[in-house]
Structure formats: structure tokens, C-alpha cells
Amino acid sequence: MTTLRHEFYETDEKLTLSIFDKGADPEQVKISFEPRKFTYEHGDKSLVLEPLKGQIDPAKSDYTVGKVKVEVRLVKMAHGRWGTLVGDAPDPLTAFPTSAASTTTTVRKQQKNWDRLTTEILSKEKEVSPDQDPNAGGDAAVNDFFRxxxxxxxxxxxxxxxxxxxxSGGTTLSTNWDEVGKAPVEVKPPEGSEWKKWAA
Structure with missing residues (x-):
């Protein structure tokens, strides 16, 4: 089997994969889409990508066989950039076991009560003077706007x-619950900077 040369580009919603298989016969091309796996076969040439960096929607993903290359469109289940095609990064749409000992059982994540959390935070929030916090009042207009x-x-x-x-670790502020409520919000650091989690 020959592994084919390929490249990709992406948007937050989908990833477009180009597989360079010149003169591929559409009748002979076999492609399968799975949530975390993509398979391409044509004669003795193949390309298998597993596990995909994120989850795709097999029903909405499609492809076109051209004279020089095969263009595949993978529709992402969770919006955001992957940066790479494959990787064993945790899938944001999958629930994970609570400990290494229970790897065979899938534990459903407990839903957060955002209403209760909001009320708690607002009830604790007090006006802070610039004497108590040097950052307070630094940009009062912006703070007042968001408040x-x-x-x-x-x-x-x-x-x-x-x-x-x-x-998102403070990198995203959305007012669209229809979009935000569907999946975890990804960290999007400002351009030119990199997000790092600090060890506790």
C-alpha cells in the first residue's frame, strides 16, 4: 500500500483535505467517514487518518474526485481550529472516565447550572476601589459597559x-447561548500568543 501525499486548510466550521492522487477513477475510489476516523482507498493507494484531532459529522462531510487531486470536506462537530489532522487530544464532545481505574466505563459529565453560578458570582461581587485593587477603575468605561x-x-x-x-479562560465572551450551549468553548488566545495551562 502506498500512502498518498496530502495537505489541508481549515476554518472553524470545516477542514478541507487535498489528497494528491492524479487521475483517480471516481468508480474505484472508496472513502469512509467516521466521527474520529477518515479512510481513503484507491487501488493499492490509501490514506487513513486516525484518531482525527476532533470529531466530524460523517453525514455532512463529502468529497470531489478531480483530475489531479481528491478534495475532501470534513465538517466539524465542535467549532474551532485543530491545527493538525490527527492527535489523541481529548474530544470535547465525548465524556471521559473520572479516573484511570475506570477506563472501561464512560461517565457522563455533570451539567453545570449556569443560572445558579451566575447568581452566586453576582451576590459575591462588590465594588472594589483602586486602593484595594490597582486594576480596578483602570478602564472604568469598559467595565461599566460589560456590567x-x-x-x-x-x-x-x-x-x-x-x-x-x-x-475559554477569559479569551472569549459570547452572548449567543444557542451556539455556546452546544459544546465547550475553546480557548482562543490573541494572535501571536500561545495558551498554556499552569500547573497547580
Missing amino acids: KLYADADDDTRRAMMKSYSE
Whole structure:
């Protein structure tokens, strides 16, 4: 079997994969899409990508056989950049075991109650003077804007703001609960910087 040369580019919603198989016969090309696996076969040539860096939607993914290459469109289940095709990074759409000892059982993650969390944080929040915190009041207009935006928002908007800000490590603030409520919010550091988790 010959492994084919390939390259890709991506957006937050999908990944476009180019497989360089010149003169491929559409009748002979076999492609299979699975949530974390992609397989391409044509005669003695093949390309298997597993595990994919993130989960795809097999029903929406498709391909086109051209004269020089085969173009494959992988539709992502969770929006965000992968950076690479394969990797054993945790899949944000899959629940994981709570400990190494229970690797055979899948444990369903407990849903967070974003309403309760919001109420708790707001009840604890007090005005801080610049004397107590040098960062307070540094950009009062911006702080006031977000405070007012939050105070005037409906429940879904508040939940979206809390969830997006909390899960993205403060790098994303969304008011769209329809989008944010579906999956964990990815960390998106500013361009030119890299996100690192500090060990506790």
C-alpha cells in the first residue's frame, strides 16, 4: 500500500483535505467517514487518518474526485481550529472516565447550572476601589459597559457570557447561548500568543 501525499486548510466550521492522487477513477475510489476516523482507498493507494484531532459529522462531510487531486470536506462537530489532522487530544464532545481505574466505563459529565453560578458570582461581587485593587477603575468605561450589558441581558445571554468566559479562560465572551450551549468553548488566545495551562 502506498500512502498518498496530502495537505489541508481549515476554518472553524470545516477542514478541507487535498489528497494528491492524479487521475483517480471516481468508480474505484472508496472513502469512509467516521466521527474520529477518515479512510481513503484507491487501488493499492490509501490514506487513513486516525484518531482525527476532533470529531466530524460523517453525514455532512463529502468529497470531489478531480483530475489531479481528491478534495475532501470534513465538517466539524465542535467549532474551532485543530491545527493538525490527527492527535489523541481529548474530544470535547465525548465524556471521559473520572479516573484511570475506570477506563472501561464512560461517565457522563455533570451539567453545570449556569443560572445558579451566575447568581452566586453576582451576590459575591462588590465594588472594589483602586486602593484595594490597582486594576480596578483602570478602564472604568469598559467595565461599566460589560456590567451594563450583563445586567440588561436575558437569562440565555447571561448564561452564554458566563459559560464562554469561564470555559475559554477569559479569551472569549459570547452572548449567543444557542451556539455556546452546544459544546465547550475553546480557548482562543490573541494572535501571536500561545495558551498554556499552569500547573497547580
